Amino acid sequence: MRRFAETEELSALARDALGTGSRVVGVDRLRGGSKKGVYRVHVDGSAEATSVIVYRWAEAENFWPEGAGQDADSPFAPASGLVPFLAAQRRLDGLGVRVPRVVLADDSRTRYEADVAVVEDAGRGTLEELLTSDPVKGTAALGELAEMLHVMHRQRGPRYGRLDVLERGGPVSGTSCEQVVLGRALADLDEAAVRDDRMASAAGALRDRLRELAGRVAPRTEYGVIHGELGPDHVLIDADGHPVLIDIEGVMSFDVEWEHVFLRIRFRERYDALDRPGLDPDRLALYMLAMRLSLVAGPLRLLDGDFPDRAFMQEIAEYNLKQALALVTCRP
Structure with missing residues (x-):
């Protein structure tokens, strides 16, 4: 217990x-x-x-x-x-x-x-709540968040990895961001396929698509600072109406496209306020499919245990499973 x-x-x-x-x-x-x-x-x-x-x-x-x-x-x-x-x-x-x-x-x-x-105690409400309760103030806070992300993403460095690993001079994992993402996506796919028959049926097509997308990505040698899981529920609003980032343990130096696919998923129609020019479309395509698979495998993994909010996790897994399948069944 x-x-x-x-x-x-x-x-x-x-x-x-x-x-x-x-x-x-x-x-x-x-x-x-x-x-x-x-x-x-x-x-x-x-x-x-x-x-x-x-x-x-x-x-x-x-x-x-x-x-x-x-x-x-x-x-x-x-x-x-x-x-x-x-x-x-x-x-x-x-x-x-x-x-x-x-x-x-x-x-x-x-x-x-x-x-x-x-x-x-930096704030009692989230940006997600403010965008609903007071769209004018929420939009202003969203604009401030975009500026904060611009500051983070333009901090270029030659190594990728979680910040605490980089601080202690730990080894770089893998050979590139895209190869790390591909390896994780293939592992997520294997996990999800064991737990859901639909994923098992589409596993071959999904593996092929992942490898095809990874093959298109050109090498890169500089990386920005990203949060990694930044949804509007991970942004508090302080007493003065300013955004405050929380759940920051996973902050890393990485491809900023990884941040942007998560922002697109979580902010949906409000993502335009956070978009920026110069993102690599090949990375975005690979990372979007990989992120969808992560958002299937992760919640299903949590449901193996005693996580209390089970309906919510099942909803996340189901939604992203359908989105992942659409990326291979509805491709041009």
């Missing part, structure tokens, strides 16, 4: 972060996380804040089954824990990209049983 954070542990964290006069008066475990627990902790007696957010990277909070034989240095290896979070937070903050301020970080496991971070 999964055990989430106890009030006693969160109270100790709040005191360490905000001072001994701080007292926890309420705790909300926020929904949606699959790799870490996210808690809003309401406090009294602190001059600094009335609430903070606690990230807790405990095994009991991680709903993903272990992947066999996965390269830990791969850009797509599970990004979980304090080290990748802090690497991404430092880099984005240094670029002037708004991310939650870190109040306390501890991965010593001496006082707490897991990696933990206490960060500012």
